[in-house]
Amino acid sequence: MLTISALARRFGLSRSALLHYDRIGLLQPSGRSAKDHRRYSEADAARLEAICTYRRAGLPLEAIRILLTDSGRLTAILRDRLATLEAEMATLRGQQRLVVGLLQEPGLLEGLQAMDKATWVALLRASGFTEADMDRWHGAFERTAPDRHQRFLAFLGIPPEEISGIRDLAAASGHPNAPGDGSASASPTSSPAGS
Structure with missing residues (x-):
């Protein structure tokens, strides 16, 4: 079993992030020590690995909670995230073109796109x-x-x-x-x- 500090170090997270995940029910420890300290199993570590992967994809914690309890929603949630990313990128590309236009240097786009x-x-x-x-x-x-x-x-x-x-x-x-x-x-x- 892993302590909260050891698990946090393994995934490059803060101890407070794991406490928050516990508070909201996203990642609760499998056990407790005699002194009531949190203890995490390898299954908990695997769950945290999935959480970290979904966070890197930009998913909000509520969507991650849904995925961890209902894997059948994975495709729909990831497609929604992809659509959001596409919209954000389109907005950024528009801002990029506007900035280049304001600079009056259209050649700058060649190196950016x-x-x-x-x-x-x-x-x-x-x-x-x-x-x-x-x-x-x-x-x-x-x-x-x-x-x-x-x-x-x-x-x-x-x-x-x-x-x-x-x-x-x-x-x-x-x-x-x-x-x-x-x-x-x-x-x-x-x-x-x-x-």
Whole structure:
């Protein structure tokens, strides 16, 4: 059995964090010493390891409590967390673009963003995609996963009004004689191919 101090040291936590977890019922010791000191088992340590993993993922303590008692909710809770992270990252990317705009140095974005519109288009072209192939790709993405298509375009740093235009063209690509069906291809800057 481990003392509270030994368990705290093992996981790089403070003693007060473990006392708090005990108080809220998240991690209670399996036993007590003759002097009524908390004693933790290896099963308690395994539970604390799970708590620490979920905390690193940014989950609040209440969500962790639910996960530890109902593992069937794991997927739903983690998907909610992922959606929250995506929204936070989109907000941060927007703030990043605003700061770069205020600095009036657009070149700064090149070093800050892992992938942008120009890099993505260059990658597709290097892979042999034609403008019509790119139009079809966006059309298929829009039809099969419109929310993910939206998030992907935002990830590339494309402004909202341009995303709207790209998605409109992509949605229309399923109709006869629309851009993307091979009968016509718009310019790279205004069509889904340009994203």
